[in-house]
Amino acid sequence: MSGRFFIIALHEGGRIQEETWELVSFARRCGAAGPVMMVLSDEGSIERLAGELAHRTGLDVVGLAGSHLREYSAEAYIRTLVPFFRDASEEEEVHIAAAHTSRGIDFVPQLSIGIDACCITAVEDVGEGSFIRSLHHGRFRAEVRADRAKVVITVLPGAFAPEDIEPGKPGRIRIVPAGDISLSTRSRGTRAPVHANMGLTRAEVIVSAGRGLGGSENIRLLTMLSSLFPKSALGATRAVCDQGWLDYSHQIGSTGNTVSPRLYLACGISGAIQHLAGMRNSGMIVAINTDPHAAIFRTAHYGIVEDLTTFIPLLVDRCLKRG
Amino acid sequence: MKILVCVKQVYDSPETLVFDESTGQVTFGPHTVFRMNRYDEYALEEALRIRERLGGAVIDAISVGPARAAKTIRRAMELGADHGIHVQTGDIDSPGAFERAHLIAAAARGRGYDLVLAGVMAEDDMESQVGPLLAAVLEYGCATGVIFEEISGNGREIAVEREVEGGSRECLTLALPCVLTIQSGINTPRYPALSHVLRARSSELECIAASSLAVPPPAQSLVRILPPAQGRKGEIIEGTAVEKADKLIHILREHSLLPRQGA
Numbered sequence: 001m002s003g004r005f006f007i008i009a010l011h012e013g014g015r016i017q018e019e020t021w022e023l024v025s026f027a028r029r030c031g032a033a034g035p036v037m038m039v040l041s042d043e044g045s046i047e048r049l050a051g052e053l054a055h056r057t058g059l060d061v062v063g064l065a066g067s068h069l070r071e072y073s074a075e076a077y078i079r080t081l082v083p084f085f086r087d088a089s090e091e092e093e094v095h096i097a098a099a100h101t102s103r104g105i106d107f108v109p110q111l112s113i114g115i116d117a118c119c120i121t122a123v124e125d126v127g128e129g130s131f132i133r134s135l136h137h138g139r140f141r142a143e144v145r146a147d148r149a150k151v152v153i154t155v156l157p158g159a160f161a162p163e164d165i166e167p168g169k170p171g172r173i174r175i176v177p178a179g180d181i182s183l184s185t186r187s188r189g190t191r192a193p194v195h196a197n198m199g200l201t202r203a204e205v206i207v208s209a210g211r212g213l214g215g216s217e218n219i220r221l222l223t224m225l226s227s228l229f230p231k232s233a234l235g236a237t238r239a240v241c242d243q244g245w246l247d248y249s250h251q252i253g254s255t256g257n258t259v260s261p262r263l264y265l266a267c268g269i270s271g272a273i274q275h276l277a278g279m280r281n282s283g284m285i286v287a288i289n290t291d292p293h294a295a296i297f298r299t300a301h302y303g304i305v306e307d308l309t310t311f312i313p314l315l316v317d318r319c320l321k322r323g
Numbered sequence: 324m325k326i327l328v329c330v331k332q333v334y335d336s337p338e339t340l341v342f343d344e345s346t347g348q349v350t351f352g353p354h355t356v357f358r359m360n361r362y363d364e365y366a367l368e369e370a371l372r373i374r375e376r377l378g379g380a381v382i383d384a385i386s387v388g389p390a391r392a393a394k395t396i397r398r399a400m401e402l403g404a405d406h407g408i409h410v411q412t413g414d415i416d417s418p419g420a421f422e423r424a425h426l427i428a429a430a431a432r433g434r435g436y437d438l439v440l441a442g443v444m445a446e447d448d449m450e451s452q453v454g455p456l457l458a459a460v461l462e463y464g465c466a467t468g469v470i471f472e473e474i475s476g477n478g479r480e481i482a483v484e485r486e487v488e489g490g491s492r493e494c495l496t497l498a499l500p501c502v503l504t505i506q507s508g509i510n511t512p513r514y515p516a517l518s519h520v521l522r523a524r525s526s527e528l529e530c531i532a533a534s535s536l537a538v539p540p541p542a543q544s545l546v547r548i549l550p551p552a553q554g555r556k557g558e559i560i561e562g563t564a565v566e567k568a569d570k571l572i573h574i575l576r577e578h579s580l581l582p583r584q585g586a
């Protein structure tokens with residue numbers, strides 16, 4: 001991959017987001033020579049953030065500073081980044097990578113239009129001059145190639161291991177004033193999650209249900225199964241909570257609780273990346289699903305292709321019979 | 324207030340997809356059922372609620388797709404949309420996200436929408452980009468992953484909460500017009516009312532040929548479709564249902580994950 005390569009480091013509450021280090025691995029996999037780290041913030045914190053990036057990665061850092069960047073908003077990012085990248089000449093190849101997080105996916109597509117770039121989202125692997133991403137509930141992958149000189153990419157969290165970066169000497173830092181831009185978006189702060197659940201995070205065994213549960217009348221199957229285990233709790237996918245079968249305090253995943261029990265029993269769960277994000281570090285994962293091709297079977301240690309409505313009662317029965 | 328809701332037609336279950344190794348194409352099997360993308364159901368419901376709150380709002384539903392997409396637009400009208408727009412792509416099943424966003428923008432431009440609602444993600448291609456792309460093309464503001472909204476400032480602005488990692492919410496106020504991408508759980512979508520079903524049956528969809536709209540050339544191309552990457556290879560437990568249950572119990576006991584049950 002030729003041309004310049006930029007990594008946009010996102011930060012929250014004064015801390016660089018962890019996915020940033022994965023982006024450094026991604027840039028290496030792309031064969032980028034000397035990627036440049038970028039960070040956007042207000043004058044008060046830009047030097048510290050840029051300094052941390054330069055020390056931890058050894059890469060050169062561009063810090064874009066302005067009072068409109070005190071809090072994140074897509075508008076603030078785009079109105080700062082578009083003029084910065086538009087200056088690069090038409091023909092020159094430029095790759096810009098950010099994490100596929102709620103913020104990355106918020107501003108990156110808009111940035112791509114502003115600089116006439118190709119936008120590829122949720123990238124999880126690199127081909128030869130191409131990028132690979134999942135489609136169709138993880139059943140297939142698409143290899144795509146950019147048809148523009150400029151390419152903006154969001155990289156799936158967890159897809160590239162944050163390798164041991166050996167920074168050597170810290171990179172050079174360049175702070176660029178981004179002017180004072182008056183925004184039409186007004187930030188009103190952040191609200192804490194409404195559904196944090198200590199019971200879930202402490203449980204040793206989580207019996208978790210997906211849409212395959214079929215209805216709230218089958219919750220009793222989960223309760224039956226979980227009563228076999230002493231320190232157990234009920235988990236759920238977002239789909240289950242959206243249906244109102246369990247309340248949102250049971251939701252596990254990128255926008256719910258993150259858990260790592262000794263045993264995770266995934267019943268009727270397809271294995272969407274947003275769900276896996278909240279449970280992939282469980283000690284042992286067992287999946288029960290009627291569809292032998294469900295993505296969850298690629299994450300599970302043990303898979304059982306069965307209908308949960310008949311298999312769970314059978315499992316409980318065999319367990320009680322065998323004592 | 325004029326509201327545009329973007330609705331995409333998707334297949335109901337990935338089990339009906341067929342992968343042809345000789346062509347490297349994924350096609351729909353004969354039993355494929357199509358329906359509205361779930362996130363778009365939430366977007367449409369939110370539009371209906373805004374109309375109920377404000378009174379006098381007009382809701383258009385738009386879809387870009389082949390002939391069968393008309394059914395999803397009709398569904399939106401059965402649920403209560405006032406007007407349906409079908410950007411017909413003919414033989415092309417689904418153009419790329421970049422073209423789709425430009426097609427929607429071309430059809431929407433000049434119609435004076437105050438608010439455009441889309442889903443946070445299409446369940447089939449999982450790109451999460453048509454909403455924000457569309458916003459940038461139309462030069463509208465944008466917020467993604469919206470889980471709460473309230474129009475304020477005499478209809479000139481909208482307060483939103485966007486859901487971020489761990490379920491926290493970023494609160495912001497945007498000027499109208501803008502594009503919001505709607506996250507599931509913001510509301511509970513309703514069932515169609517008979518009066519709307521009857522009206523939807525008799526009303527015409529506005530059809531626009533995609534080829535008649537001026538859009539820039541595609542920004543990316545598909546090299547090929549690949550099977551999923553082989554991750555950690557787990558074990559599929561085989562046998563009769565009883566054998567599977569017994570094997571699983573054995574494995575769990577071996578790992579001291581399942582205590583013996585008292586009599």
Ligand SMILES: Cc1cc2nc3c(=O)[nH]c(=O)nc-3n(C[C@H](O)[C@H](O)[C@H](O)COP(=O)(O)OP(=O)(O)OC[C@H]3O[C@@H](n4cnc5c(N)ncnc54)[C@H](O)[C@@H]3O)c2cc1C
Binds near residue numbers: 236254274288
């Ligand atoms: C921004 C964003 C954030 C998100 N955050 C989260 C999150 O935090 N947590 C989360 O879970 N999701 C989240 N999602 C949603 C996620 O993408 C998936 O839609 C969701 O995880 C799917 O839930 P599911 O597996 O229950 O349903 P489906 O994907 O519908 O899967 C149901 C499964 O059940 C199987 N099944 C059906 N019947 C049976 C039966 N009788 N017995 C056994 N198996 C059966 C089917 O084969 C299928 O595999 C998020 C999405 C977005 C866009």
Ligand SMILES: Nc1ncnc2c1ncn2[C@@H]1O[C@H](COP(=O)(O)O)[C@@H](O)[C@H]1O
Binds near residue numbers: 331388420440453454
């Ligand atoms: N073909 C389409 N027609 C209408 N709306 C679409 C289409 N494709 C995507 N959208 C909208 O954009 C959202 C996100 O889609 P995507 O970027 O493909 O994940 C969907 O939830 C729809 O609201």
